[in-house]
Amino acid sequence: MERTVKxxxxxxxxxxxxxxxxxxxxxxxxxxxxxxxxxxxxxLVDDGYRVRSLSCGPKGLVTYVEETR
Numbered sequence: 808m809e810r811t812v813k814x815x816x817x818x819x820x821x822x823x824x825x826x827x828x829x830x831x832x833x834x835x836x837x838x839x840x841x842x843x844x845x846x847x848x849x850x851l852v853d854d855g856y857r858v859r860s861l862s863c864g865p866k867g868l869v870t871y872v873e874e875t876r
Contacts, residue, residue, distance in 0.1 A: 811867040814870050847870060856875065858870060859871040
């Protein structure tokens with residue numbers, strides 16, 4: 808089953824308290840919500856992001872990540 812993940816990226820050069828970039832969508836395939844969380848974490852880390860939070864929302868997963876320098 809495909810799950811949609813909304814990814815909000817916090818730029819490395821962002822001013823303290825500044826907003827993240829607009830959300831982009833990431834699609835992961837998984838059999839359960841727990842497996843989707845794990846797949847999303849692995850993919851985001853592989854893409855070079857530091858995951859700040861990952862939660863389940865009513866319409867899918869939502870995550871905030873930081874760009875690594």
